[in-house]
Amino acid sequence: MLDDFFVRAMLAGLGVAAVAGPLGSFVVWRRMAYFGDATAHAAILGVAISLAFHISIYAGTTLVAAAMAAAISALVSRGQTVDTMLGVLSHSALAIGLVAISFVPQARSDLSAYLFGDILAVGPGDLALIWAGAAGVLGLLAWRWQRLLTASLNEELAMAAGIDPRTERLVLSLALAIVVALSIRVVGSLLISAMLIVPAAAARGLSRSPERMVGNATLIAAVAVMAGLWASLYLDTPAGPSIITAAAAIFMFSQAFRRA
Amino acid sequence: MTALIQASGLTILRPGGSETVLQGVDFQIRPGEIVTVVGPNGSGKSSLVRALLGHMPLAAGRVERRAGLRIGYVPQRVQVDTTIPMTVRRFLSLPRRVGDRDAARALARTGVEGVEARQLTQLSGGQFQRVLLARALLHDPQLLVLDEPTQGLDQPGIVAFYKLIEEVRRQTGAAVLMVSHDLLVVMRASDRVICLNGHVCCEGTPQHVSSAPEYRALFGAESEGTLALYRHHHDHDHSHDHHHHAGAH
Numbered sequence: 001m002l003d004d005f006f007v008r009a010m011l012a013g014l015g016v017a018a019v020a021g022p023l024g025s026f027v028v029w030r031r032m033a034y035f036g037d038a039t040a041h042a043a044i045l046g047v048a049i050s051l052a053f054h055i056s057i058y059a060g061t062t063l064v065a066a067a068m069a070a071a072i073s074a075l076v077s078r079g080q081t082v083d084t085m086l087g088v089l090s091h092s093a094l095a096i097g098l099v100a101i102s103f104v105p106q107a108r109s110d111l112s113a114y115l116f117g118d119i120l121a122v123g124p125g126d127l128a129l130i131w132a133g134a135a136g137v138l139g140l141l142a143w144r145w146q147r148l149l150t151a152s153l154n155e156e157l158a159m160a161a162g163i164d165p166r167t168e169r170l171v172l173s174l175a176l177a178i179v180v181a182l183s184i185r186v187v188g189s190l191l192i193s194a195m196l197i198v199p200a201a202a203a204r205g206l207s208r209s210p211e212r213m214v215g216n217a218t219l220i221a222a223v224a225v226m227a228g229l230w231a232s233l234y235l236d237t238p239a240g241p242s243i244i245t246a247a248a249a250i251f252m253f254s255q256a257f258r259r260a
Numbered sequence: 261m262t263a264l265i266q267a268s269g270l271t272i273l274r275p276g277g278s279e280t281v282l283q284g285v286d287f288q289i290r291p292g293e294i295v296t297v298v299g300p301n302g303s304g305k306s307s308l309v310r311a312l313l314g315h316m317p318l319a320a321g322r323v324e325r326r327a328g329l330r331i332g333y334v335p336q337r338v339q340v341d342t343t344i345p346m347t348v349r350r351f352l353s354l355p356r357r358v359g360d361r362d363a364a365r366a367l368a369r370t371g372v373e374g375v376e377a378r379q380l381t382q383l384s385g386g387q388f389q390r391v392l393l394a395r396a397l398l399h400d401p402q403l404l405v406l407d408e409p410t411q412g413l414d415q416p417g418i419v420a421f422y423k424l425i426e427e428v429r430r431q432t433g434a435a436v437l438m439v440s441h442d443l444l445v446v447m448r449a450s451d452r453v454i455c456l457n458g459h460v461c462c463e464g465t466p467q468h469v470s471s472a473p474e475y476r477a478l479f480g481a482e483s484e485g486t487l488a489l490y491r492h493h494h495d496h497d498h499s500h501d502h503h504h505h506a507g508a509h
Contacts, residue, residue, distance in 0.1 A: 029344045150355040153344055156335035159315050161355045169303065207345045 005120055006233065012122040013225035013243065015130040015185045016195065019179050020135045021203075021218025025197035026141075026172055028204060029152045033197050034083070035072060038090035039173075040180050040192035042068035044097030047114045047184065051104045058129050058181045065177035067094060075171065091255055094189075117188035117240030120232070133182045137175045144171055149210055187240040194244045199224060202251035205258030220250050263288040264329055264435055265312050266402050269321035280319070281307045283459050287462030291402065294436040296446050298469075300478060305439045306336055308456065309407050312437070322326060329403060334389075336407035336439070340380045344365035348383070349376035352395050366394040369431070370424060386417045391426070393406050397428065404428070407439045418442050423448040443479060 024192045027036050043061040050060025068089070075085055101107045107114070113121070122130075141148065151168035158165050178200040203216035228243030235242075270285040282304040289295050297305050310316040312323055313333065340346065352363045367373050370390040375383065383391060387407055396404055406425070410418040424446050429436055440446040447453060447466040454469075455461040461474040469475050 030343065031341075031343065076369045146357075148494070153346065153351075153354065154335070154338055156315075157333070157338065158355070160313065160333035160335065161357060180288060203342065204345065209345055209347055210348050213345050 005122075006229070008122050008124065008127055009119045009229055009239065010226070012119055012127055012130050012186055013229060015134045016179075016221055017125070017185050017199075017221035017225050018218060019134045019175075019182070020195050020199060020221045021216075022141050022214045023137065023172075023175055023179050024198075024200035024221070025203070025210070025214045025217050026148065026152060027176075027193075027196045028200040029210075030172070032172075032176075034086040034090060034116075035195065036067070036176060036193040036196050037087050038072060038093060039065045039068050040178050040183075040189055041090050041094040041097065043180050043184050043189045043192070044114060044188045045093060045100055045182070046097075047107065047189075048097060048100035048104055051101075051107045057184070058133070061181040061184055062177050066174060069173035069177055073169065097189075113188070114184060115190050116238055117184070117186050117191065118226045119186045119229070122185055130182050130186070133178050137178050137182075140171060140175055144168065147247050148172065185186040185245055191240050194247070195221065198244065198247040198251050202247065202254040205254055220247065222256075224250060263290050263326070265289050265323065265325050266436075267312060267321065269310070270311055270318060270323070271320035272304065272311055272316060273319045280458065282456075284309070284336055285456075285460055287312065287454070287460075289403065289435050289437055292429065292433050293452065294425070294450050295452045295454065296438045296440055296450040296483070297454045298440055298443060298446065298479075299461075301365055303457045305337065305456055306407055309405060311441075313405065320368070325347055326402075330399055330401045331405055332399070332401035332408065332434070333405045333505055334392045334396050334409050337411060338388075338392060340388075342381050344432040345378045348372075348378050348380060351380055351391070352398060356399065358398055362398060366397050367391070369397060369428065371502060385412045386421070387412065393424070393428070397432070397434075400432075401434050403434045404434050405437065408441060409438065410440070410442055417428070418445055422446065425449060437492050462500040 011151045027033060042064050046061030046064030047057055049064060050057045072086065072089060076082055101114075102109060147158070148168050148171065149161055150161060151165045155165040158168070171223070176256035179196070180192055183195060187195045199221040200213070200217040202220050203213045207216050224243050224247035227246035228239060230244040231237050232239040233248070265288065267285065267287040270275070270282055270287070271280055272282040273279065274281050285308060287308070297308060299305050307316060311318060313331065314323065314325070348367070349363060352358055352366065363376065364373065367375060370393045372390045372394065374385050375387065375391065380388065381393070393409070410421050413421060425436055426449055428434065438446065438450070447470060450466055452464065453466050454463045455472070455475045455478065457478055461478060462469055462472040
């Protein structure tokens with residue numbers, strides 16, 4: 001069954017959807033959309049470094065994305081204006097990544113695969129890594145669920161309960177870096193943050209509790225993956241952008257059914 | 261140590277700076293006591309509370325909390341983001357899960373029974389403060405710490421909230437430490453008032469503080485009203501007041 005490229009693509013997409021629901025909800029709750037964008041854009045630099053030094057793309061992008069997340073946190077705590085600074089870092093990271101990747105001959109030809117994903121080319125090895133990483137991130141989020149939720153709702157209330165909000169922020173940054181790396185073959189660097197935000201935003205209006213929102217976001221992400229893959233197979237559209245287009249369509253549709 | 265929290269010589273610096281927010285503050289709160297901290301904006305009220313809770317580094321001095329002290333805390337200006345869908349019931353189970361019966365009992369105690377299924381964002385300001393208080397009461401606290409709990413409430417809402425605090429103290433025996441701007445009302449509900457302005461300006465019974473020159477210098481015209489109201493209240497409610505205190509200790 002795994003010999004079929006389409007089955008592999010489906011499983012890879014569903015693996016990403018499984019983490020995009022929960023993590024994307026946190027990105028929406030904590031207003032980290034731009035933070036996610038900057039971290040995801042740094043992944044291109046990660047790809048360039050991985051190819052130049054012949055290390056795994058997954059390891060390289062995780063490291064660079066984590067470094068980016070750490071850099072953002074450090075600059076924010078120094079009192080820089082968050083909005084401007086994220087704008088600077090996000091687009092600089094993308095530009096530097098594109099320049100760096102131009103020095104790597106084997107990457108120049110399939111640059112768009114890293115920018116927009118190449119889910120139909122996912123191999124069994126990628127699939128194993130995607131699911132292992134997804135399981136790790138889900139385990140991390142489940143383990144710290146109550147603490148993460150309290151810290152996201154209100155940091156003072158969290159501190160009063162003995163929770164250090166900085167630790168929880170670090171946990172989410174780490175989870176984000178891993179998910180960026182997992183998603184780069186599926187939707188690509190430019191659309192990773194969309195994969196996180198769009199399903200969660202669509203789920204927001206349909207959900208009355210954080211757990212429901214996570215469930216709905218995961219479901220919406222999974223439906224978007226299937227619809228996008230179907231479109232790419234039968235309409236011959238690019239898979240990554242098709243997945244996000246499907247998620248966006250669900251978002252528009254969900255606005256008609258907002259409950260709270 | 262009979263006090264729940266005992267602090268001496270507290271000095272706190274502004275984060276990232278070298279100016280002092282608080283200088284040489286001594287503080288203690290005993291079981292069952294209602295203590296209110298008043299002071300102008302920037303006088304270090306919230307910093308004092310955070311230092312007492314251990315959320316803030318000290319430049320000098322020490323804070324001793326009774327071992328195993330259970331604190332229920334309502335921070336200043338709790339804002340709940342509309343991006344998180346959250347029912348009152350779910351909120352009460354953060355971060356420690358509680359049973360339905362305990363949740364219902366806490367909500368009833370603060371006068372907001374039956375709001376479990378409502379979204380936090382759908383509550384009025386007064387209801388939300390009561391839900392926060394209910395949450396703070398969940399794990400049987402020995403000390404309630406309320407940082408400007410009536411911000412955003414109208415005058416009747418403020419009076420009702422302080423009545424509720426006295427009621428809760430009588431029922432649970434918990435001590436209450438409050439930070440407040442509402443001079444007029446807060447004085448009546450307190451056993452002891454601490455007037456803060458970077459250091460302790462004056463301290464004592466509400467009557468003592470409201471007639472102290474330091475307090476009047478700090479609050480000017482508003483303090484006249486406090487004193488008048490306090491005397492008025494004292495004349496009319498004297499016996500009730502004493503009865504109440506006898507019941508609390």
